[in-house]
Amino acid sequence: MAKRRVENLIWNRARECMDREEKQQLQLEKLQETVRRVYQKVPHYRNALQERGIGPDDIRSLADLTHLPFTAKQDLRDNYPFGMFAVPKSEIVRIHASSGTTGKPTVVAYTSRDLNNWAELVSRSLVCAGGTHEDTIQIAYGYGLFTGGLGIHYGAERLGATVVPISGGNSERQVNLMRDFGTTILACTPSYALHIAEVARESGIDIRELPLRAGIFGAEPWSDNMRKKLEAETGISAVDIYGLSEVVGPGVACMCQAKEGLHVFDDHFIPEIVDPVTGEPLPPGEEGELVFTSISKEAFPIIRYRTRDISSIIEEPCECGRTHTRIQRICGRTDDMLIIRGVNVFPSQIESVLLEIGETEPHYQLIVDRRGQMDALEVLVEVSEQMFSDKVRGLEELGQRIQHKIVSLLGVSCKVKLVEPKTIERTSGKAKRVIDKRQL
Template identity: 60%
Template sequence: MYWNKTYECMPREQLEELQLDRLKKMVNRIFHQVPFYREKFQEMGIDPGVVQSLDDLKRLPFTKKTDLRDNYPYGLFAEPLSKIVRIHASSGTTGKPTVVGYTRNDLAMWSECAARSLVCAGADANSVVQNSYGYGLFTGGLGIHGGAERLGASIIPMSGGNTQKQLMLMRDFGTTHLTCTPSYASFLGEALADAGVDTAKMPLRAGIFGAEPWSENMRRDIEKKLNIKAHDIYGLSEICGPGVAIECQEQEGLHMWEDNFIPEIIDPHTLEALPDGETGELVITTITKEGIPLLRYRTRDITHIIAEPCACGRTHRRIARITGRSDDMLIIRGVNVFPSQIESAMLDIGEIEPHYQLIVRREGTLDTLEIKVELSESLSLNTISELEGIERRLKERIHSIIGISAKIMLVEPKSLPRSEGKAQRVVDLRNI
């Protein structure tokens, strides 16, 4: 099932012609309407005419998150405020937020992408979508909301938090699709079990989860707890929010809506473009945005492009599941460590829950990693040696994946902090 088959299944040659035409117009706009980009081009000795093919994209400058902060609040806008109908901002915890403005056409484009994404997860006009992403400056809530309205689905604008009310509405309103962070989905699954709810008797059939990295093991855990099919969705405030890319029913990567966004993969160290299939940092160029078009935006998200055709019939290339971020990646004893790697290793063990906390310390000149992880509620241990056995297997499994040793601390079920938004997985106590 498709929302907009004409665009979603457009032949690659035709899609790339459309991309090039839109890219040329976008580059011309930012050169003439955004001083920041004009200065960048002039420093490099180039002008908009340099773009004659999609391959010429790599000749253009990057945009970083710091560029948005340095031009706070409206310095990167390509339209006057009189044409900006909505403003969102990032939820950063330090410094000034990144500010993004939307014209009416931008909101229409965003709703279109979000509607396509909902359909990829099996939603239609008869669906009841419980939207448990946060509303407000965060783009998650309103992004999904616009897509559901565009689709004609019934949207429940629940926002995050108030878990007991979430459960009540889920049952009473007949929710078919749940949207929230994967960590909160797992938490809701626990809460339903605690309430004695049989999820098999609920109409809930699919979930659309994003805003934080998660693993295949966590997907299986959520699907088991909620009795649903869990879809990974990708978006970021600077580009537009949720709906940049999503898994279709095949769940073999996330289709990026390439009539609006051009993805690239670069080596985050050399900044050189990498071929399809190689893992690196995702870079996105917006080619239809009016309010704040971004050229080669460095997302810091680590993935690779899947160029092979998808069995669903959509021709837009896919990105693999995000494995982490190049800027919040932990470097421990010279080793790059992503929390999602450790999460996957933990769930392979099978006797623990997907609730954990990584604590990094520096003792003298040596970094240490401690992992607190909850035991499964269903686990019945009779001896200390059984507990030690779980610790040993987990320690060996993590060492085999990340190459360093970690101290394992098994804790009681539900003893670690829960989050109704993005889970706080890492506590870095090093002064670096």
């Protein structure tokens, strides 16, 4: 088969296609500067470095990065709200924060130069998704303290596109405006994109007949199978955008039209993969926890941040011409990973099984419980119209087929339960894929 032609639009060719050796020099200089600044300005980092007997002058090569201490979410909470900021409050022009459902919120800040860089990275991402200044971008990420909405917003404006800042929710309106305004690019979570497609279908609108041609989806893990399904159902080209507020927000990494992993904008963030248990660095290709160090941020620099996201590094340069280090798409989180009877289970694996079956809408939920000493996994699957049969036997066979596939993929027995459409909770934000009732 002839190699697929890759649309070769690149936002910042000088930086994105930079010679790798030159880039390493740039990274080293910016890393040294960052370490010097946090040592001077942020007591938490000064203490952590001193504990390890490291001073700002000890960073002589990029390999020295691995001597720096990790930063965990707990460190950010311990320094709530402004303890991790490296500039006086007068220089901060924006604050974002996580919802704080599992503790104190995580607060992050930006100087005006930080916002400028962030917009540049989102522009690069949108161009990776195939966007140009001719596009109309509907931003259905939440606006507010969450970085999704405003993050994409300023990048889309920087690109020169027409921005529809609709925010999340009100799916019928999403569909109506998408049609009326001629939206060409949709930005939201992948599960919300599926939901919008479903709502469109219900209102008798075929998304494939609208001008919509691309989607830039992120903020939750999804699979390549789900991407292909989304693409087939909506007729668009979908890419995965990655980011987290602690590092900057959306625009840390993005998939290009080659769709082979995500490009990390490594002139701003250095990625590492470490063993989630020992913290030891892992070589390219090996799966582990993704760790980021920011090297251009002023207000909220971050050193070796443990993302809890699981990925691996792809060293080979991409066929698109960008020279960034790439990462595989996130296949789960270290704290979202379920261990069921000693076996690691990622919700995305269950999803890939359901999509493989071909008959199911990927609306599912994993319920894990402990009966006696044994973990029990129950998978709820919504019955879609196409999989529904008026015969009991037909539905029972479908349930068994799903169950067999899950068992053979994961090596864990489970019970599959078919449920009515729309009974599994889904919101405009992140889909609730797992309910863990175990008291471990």
